[in-house]
Amino acid sequence: MFVENYRLEDPPLGGGTGHTNEAIPYPTISDEDWKVWTAFLPVRTEIDEKFLRGATPRLYAQTLPPKVRHELRRANRFFDRVEVWGKREIEKDPIAVGYQGKNRYLIARWGMEKLIPFDAIKKSMPLILAWKYGIDALGLLAGLAGVSVLLWNLLA
Numbered sequence: 001m002f003v004e005n006y007r008l009e010d011p012p013l014g015g016g017t018g019h020t021n022e023a024i025p026y027p028t029i030s031d032e033d034w035k036v037w038t039a040f041l042p043v044r045t046e047i048d049e050k051f052l053r054g055a056t057p058r059l060y061a062q063t064l065p066p067k068v069r070h071e072l073r074r075a076n077r078f079f080d081r082v083e084v085w086g087k088r089e090i091e092k093d094p095i096a097v098g099y100q101g102k103n104r105y106l107i108a109r110w111g112m113e114k115l116i117p118f119d120a121i122k123k124s125m126p127l128i129l130a131w132k133y134g135i136d137a138l139g140l141l142a143g144l145a146g147v148s149v150l151l152w153n154l155l156a
Contacts, residue, residue: 007026009025041085041086053073075096094111
């Protein structure tokens, strides 16, 4: 299991502040990078507040690695909410994101195998979007073909 923790030792000056008025020690996700992350990882799961406060420690034990669960609890005091974004297959490089107001922060990233570098994901975005919209268009064409055959049979 590979886990990347994005906690910064020295939070950036001018960055956001959490509920405790401390500087948020995680990097901000820009709008441009957010579009890449959500295209690559389309499934959103909001993490339960009880878990983040430590009230239900075994919740998510099957889906989140121990290091990630620990980091999410540490990060909770800075954020309004925390979400995990991933693919349909849970082991496919999900990310944990904290929200403070309208800002998003990258908390952690993990996967079963070596993680794909973000730059490689960003460079492959045209291919990811072409696949996504190509498959949608293919489904639309198949649907239209089916309706055409149905109408042909009804009118014949």
